[in-house]
Amino acid sequence: MRNERVAISVEGLEKCFASPDGKTTTQVFGDLWFDVRQGEFICLIGHSGCGKTTLLNILAGLEAATSGTIIVEDREIDGPSLDRAVIFQGHALLPWLSALNNIEFAVRSRWPEKSRAALTEHCQRYIDLVHLSGSEQKKPAQLSGGMKQRVGIARALAIEPRILLMDEPFSALDALTRGSLQDELLSIISQTHQTSFMITHDIDEAILLADRIVLMTNGPQARVCEIVENTLPRDRHRGNMHKHPNYAPMRNHLLEFLVNRSRSFEAELADGAYDPKSPPQVRPVSEAEPQASYA
Numbered sequence: 550m551r552n553e554r555v556a557i558s559v560e561g562l563e564k565c566f567a568s569p570d571g572k573t574t575t576q577v578f579g580d581l582w583f584d585v586r587q588g589e590f591i592c593l594i595g596h597s598g599c600g601k602t603t604l605l606n607i608l609a610g611l612e613a614a615t616s617g618t619i620i621v622e623d624r625e626i627d628g629p630s631l632d633r634a635v636i637f638q639g640h641a642l643l644p645w646l647s648a649l650n651n652i653e654f655a656v657r658s659r660w661p662e663k664s665r666a667a668l669t670e671h672c673q674r675y676i677d678l679v680h681l682s683g684s685e686q687k688k689p690a691q692l693s694g695g696m697k698q699r700v701g702i703a704r705a706l707a708i709e710p711r712i713l714l715m716d717e718p719f720s721a722l723d724a725l726t727r728g729s730l731q732d733e734l735l736s737i738i739s740q741t742h743q744t745s746f747m748i749t750h751d752i753d754e755a756i757l758l759a760d761r762i763v764l765m766t767n768g769p770q771a772r773v774c775e776i777v778e779n780t781l782p783r784d785r786h787r788g789n790m791h792k793h794p795n796y797a798p799m800r801n802h803l804l805e806f807l808v809n810r811s812r813s814f815e816a817e818l819a820d821g822a823y824d825p826k827s828p829p830q831v832r833p834v835s836e837a838e839p840q841a842s843y844a
């Protein structure tokens with residue numbers, strides 16, 4: 550349930566890294582400006598190395614920006630918060646704890662006063678939500694890749710954060726597992742209305758999940774190229790989205806960006822119309838049937 554209140558405002562963000570000998574610095578990205586509205590699902594697409602994980606780490610408060618700020622719900626962030634949970638690309642579970650204990654560990658830090666019984670009941674709810682009932686006592690080494698990722702998702706959701714930050718959470722999984730986890734995530738978020746920010750390489754994943762898609766150009770000195778509004782109605786799912794007339798224009802626009810424009814963006818910049826504070830907003834639609842619904 551997206552509304553117009555801004556949940557995250559990224560304002561002039563820049564990150565530089567020093568070279569190993571410390572003599573030079575490289576700007577990974579700079580002059581990033583965009584916002585995420587409350588309850589909105591944003592996907593960020595960009596090529597490897599353009600700074601996506603670095604940006605997500607800064608959003609999570611795990612890393613500092615070189616310049617610029619991030620405002621979350623009217624306050625500048627100055628470190629990690631239990632209101633911003635991260636689902637990492639690797640599952641990042643504690644290997645010596647069972648699935649349930651991994652989740653309990655996180656939940657305990659959020660609500661230290663919870664009784665033992667209430668804690669277990671709370672965590673079991675999230676285990677059930679990601680369909681892991683029966684595997685509570687298994688250690689990460691005894692779980693498949695998809696199951697480990699489910700524990701990571703349950704752990705992030707169980708602390709009931711206002712904002713979910715996800716770094717390619719499904720990229721290491723096979724297509725079938727990825728699809729079912731995408732469906733689960735969609736159904737959970739449609740109930741919780743959490744503000745979500747996800748990095749992905751997968752165009753179809755972005756079209757399925759995102760309300761808007763932020764396109765980041767290649768690094769170094771990456772920029773936000775443009776912000777694409779998803780023109781497929783919200784009731785889309787994996788079985789119907791390719792039937793919508795706007796699907797091909799959406800997909801082609803994103804593909805064209807990844808294949809060509811992410812590299813040639815500097816030429817677009819040269820025409821002078823680009824304003825980093827207000828990157829172009831685009832709405833790819835089918836010219837033939839702009840109002841059509843799913844077939």
Ligand SMILES: Nc1ncnc2c1ncn2[C@@H]1O[C@H](COP(=O)(O)OP(=O)(O)OP(=O)(O)O)[C@@H](O)[C@H]1O
Pocket residue numbers: 566567577595596597598599600601602603604768
């Ligand atoms: N701690 C660091 N010190 C120096 N350079 C770094 C550090 N972390 C990242 N970089 C560099 O910053 C750039 C962006 O890295 P980042 O991991 O954010 O990319 P990414 O867009 O997430 O890539 P991928 O899609 O492959 O995950 C890379 O060139 C990387 O080498």
Ligand SMILES: [Mg+2]
Pocket residue numbers: 601602603
């Ligand atoms: Mg990355």
